[in-house]
Amino acid sequence: MTDASQQTAPRLAGRVGNLERSKIRVMFDLAEEYDGDPIRLHVGVPDFNTPEHVIDAAAAAARDGETQYTVNRGIPELREAIADTMACENGVEYAPEQVTVKTGAMEALSLAVLAVAGPGDEVVVPTPAWPNYVNHAQIAGATPVEVPLHADDGFDLDPELVGDAITDDTAAVVLTSPSNPTGRVYDEDAAREVVEVAAAHDAYVIADEVYGRLTYDREFRGMASYVEHPDHVLTIDSCSKTYAMTGWRLGWLAGPRPVVDAVSGLGESTTACPSSVSQQAALAALTGPQDPVAEMKAAFEERRDFVVERVAEMPVVSCPRPEGAFYAFLDVSELSGTSFEIAKRLLSEYGVVTAPGDGFGDAGEGYLRLSFANSLDRIETGLDRIDSSRRGEGASPPRPRST
Ligand SMILES: Cc1ncc(COP(=O)(O)O)c(C=O)c1O
Structure with missing residues (x-):
């Protein structure tokens, strides 16, 4: 029996073809191609459990x-x-x-x-x-x-x-x-x-x-x-x-x-x-009690302050001070390549996952979004690795997953 889908293009509405895949999800999928435990600073998911x-x-x-x-x-x-x-x-x-x-x-x-x-x-x-x-x-x-x-x-x-x-x-x-x-x-x-x-x-x-x-x-x-x-x-x-x-x-x-x-x-x-x-x-x-919100917010604020200070120490990389949410938008335009290329390089050579800025519109080209909905330790490691990549220093690249 022949499979019709192999012979003709599947019938889909035009609007499907117009939809662009989110670059955040693209990075998510790319990170899955590596073994080990890359530092995942690309997704906007609070790293806390729903209150008990x-x-x-x-x-x-x-x-x-x-x-x-x-x-x-x-x-x-x-x-x-x-x-x-x-x-x-x-x-x-x-x-x-x-x-x-x-x-x-x-x-x-x-x-x-x-x-x-x-x-x-x-x-x-x-x-x-x-x-x-x-x-x-x-x-x-x-x-x-x-x-x-x-x-x-x-x-x-x-x-x-x-x-x-x-x-x-x-x-x-x-x-x-x-x-x-x-x-x-x-x-x-x-x-x-x-x-x-x-x-x-x-x-x-x-x-x-x-x-x-x-x-x-x-x-x-x-x-x-x-x-x-x-x-x-x-x-x-x-x-x-x-x-x-x-x-x-x-x-x-x-x-x-x-x-x-x-x-x-x-x-x-x-x-x-x-x-x-x-x-x-x-x-x-x-x-119910709102203390969990206050606790999470205090944790995000501490991380925000850490990110702002750490980025300020890096020549050529900068970010506007985030006043809310849990994202920093890093200006990496002085590094070589497009933001997507930089994000892919950070993943494949340094094991850090970020979201390329052009995924948020043309105005975001030259930027990387970094989510600080992650532990201070991992944020620090992630930023250290971004700093190493800026200096052109080697890092131990993650191993591609064998399929
Ligand atoms: C700006 C913004 N609006 C809406 C949403 C979607 O939120 P929800 O999980 O409630 O669908 C997100 C999720 O990341 C977001 O960043």
Whole structure:
């Protein structure tokens, strides 16, 4: 029998071909080709366990029969807890009816774009930025418009630059603060201006605030709390980074009712509802003791300070001071090669895995993203090896895996 897939190209929709693979995942796969234990500084996953009381609450809920579909937009107790937390922690006032719970910030973001943008529309993404936003726009049939921010002010939000990219075709602008990959917390006046321009063009600003509670040098306020048009802001947040819950897949969108209803409606045909057990876990996380968050944040801050000091000791390598999240964006443009080549060399010759900056948009070329969601020891070893590579010193390369 002949296998049809060997003779003809498989039938796939055009949008699949347009999607770019995340360079973070590419490095992840490349690291798998080596034996041993490379220093993995490429992924944005907190190196802590989900707090014990959260796991206990989820297990108890599962035993008590909380194992069935829930309402599309999430159980009312959780939406209430989310609204309370957003008000207390980020100063943003939303009614529980303005919240829809989704399978991670990822689903909330993707459905938000699907809800407001379609063919002929544009989605403005200031870069360097998390690569998935561009894919979300493409999946929606909209056109992503990258706006490269300036390196010389640490990739802060430039309202004029971004404002100029907003037109009547713009359906949404995605602002991530604190930023992945730079750790920059956007200036509030700048964000206010961008929301103003977006509102004037009847566009939404999607405020991705998944790292909001991991802000170090200043108080973080949710964008919807200080802009003049909160009705044009769609706030995204999740339990993933704040509570070390990436695998529970629990996030949410809060915003004006018509968009919240549209996102809930779209979700009915994708996941129907977020996992019932994860909703119980999130409820325990948001309403239980917050000490684990404070402890994780203190650990990240200590590592951030270490990274900033260690990088400052390296001639030709530098990084803007991360004000939030757990990433440092290292300027390695003085080293030879593109950022992807440098990342591959660091892996194959020095056993350190980083994410090449061009994976976050053209503005990131010449940079490497380093995640400090790792132990101080391993961060130190990783930075020592980057320093050795800068000096052209040899290191013991990891052994390729025999297949
Ligand atoms: C900026 C940003 N937004 C959203 C997400 C996705 O979060 P979640 O795990 O809640 O889907 C990530 C994950 O790395 C992220 O960095």
